[in-house]
Amino acid sequence: MSQASTLFRLQQIDSQMDTLRARLAELEELLKDQAALQAAQEKARQAEAQLEEDQKKLRHAETQVQDHRFKIEQDESTLYSGKIRNPKELQDLQHEVASLRNYLAILEDRQLELMMVVEESEKALLAARQELLTVQARTVEQNAQLLSEKSNHLRSLERLEIERQAASAALTAEELQLYTQLRQSRRGVAVARIVDRTCSACGAMLTPALIQSASSPTVMARCATCGRILFPG
Template sequence: MNESFHLHQLQKIDSQINHNAKRIHEIDELLNANFEVEKAKSDENEHAQIFHQTKIRLQKINTEVEAKKNKISQCESHLYSGKVKNPKELQDLQNELKSLRKFLAALEDEQLEKLINFEDSEREHQKVKETLTKEITTFETRKAMLQSEKETLIINKNRLEVEREAILTQLTKVNIMIYERLSQEKRGLAVATLENNACSACGATLTPGQRQESHSPQSIYYCPSCGRIIYGG
């Protein structure tokens, strides 16, 4: 086996290692970015507060209505007790009762409005709570899938590293250095192949003579256009 062949094998492994590492990085980012859950949590929190406020407002008006009703009841008892004889006093009591009832009617309108608000906010809160539960379940399912994928990727990574070590033993130190340098310069792709008589990396067409050279097992052939090693097979 020639050096170009082994360099090509090394490139294939390194490309897989890079691809693997990129996906592991993506998975880590996806595992940390649970935007939907965060958004649902913040919505739930907001609606819980609104619900709490409407509940307090409703309780307050309920108490006020109750107090007003008691006041009316007392006034009525007093008025119809027969103890008040003085016409002026009776008139005053009747006027007070009239005013209290008017006040009560207004309060009851307000009470109804507060009750509607309370029920609306309760429904809305329930809805966002359900959304939050759904988002958490979705995220947990996705998380389990991603973690399982990551475990497989780590196993692959370890296997590829063992394979890489084995290939390095087949190469001369000089060629390894050339490969590493090219790999750094060419964003991880040091070895190209022949594809339709052209360099698979940059697309430059090779003459029959150049193609012949890329097939040679004795020497390493470099693409005249991009400088990568071309493994002609």
């Protein structure tokens, strides 16, 4: 195998490894991103807090209704006990019972309204919890897919690393150094294939002499325009 083809093989390996590493970085970001799950959790928490608040209001309204009924019962039992003989006093008590009954109706309406509010809050909480379960299940499934892709890529990287070492071992220290420098300065591509008498990396036309020297197993030809190592392909 000529040096140019070994360098080209090394380039192919490194390009694959670059792609895999970029995808692995993306996968890490996707695995970290739990925005949908956090939003669903927050919604469920808010629905829970809302229900608690509404239930508290309802309990307060229920207590008010009970206290009021008790007061009416007491007044009525006094009224019908025959203990009060003074007509003025009796009339006052009758008025009091009447106004207590009016107010009881208002309190009972409020209680009924709050019962409906609590019912709505319960429904909202149920829906929020259901949504959370759905999002949780979806997240677990997505994460499993991402993790499986990640482990596949890690295995591929290990295999490529071994191939990379084998290819590197066939090159001299100078060749490797040039290759590494070109990779760094030429956006990751140090070796370019010759396609239609042009450098496939920068598109420059190559002289017949350069193309000929690129085919020689002993000479390392480089593109006159971009400086990349040429591989006849």
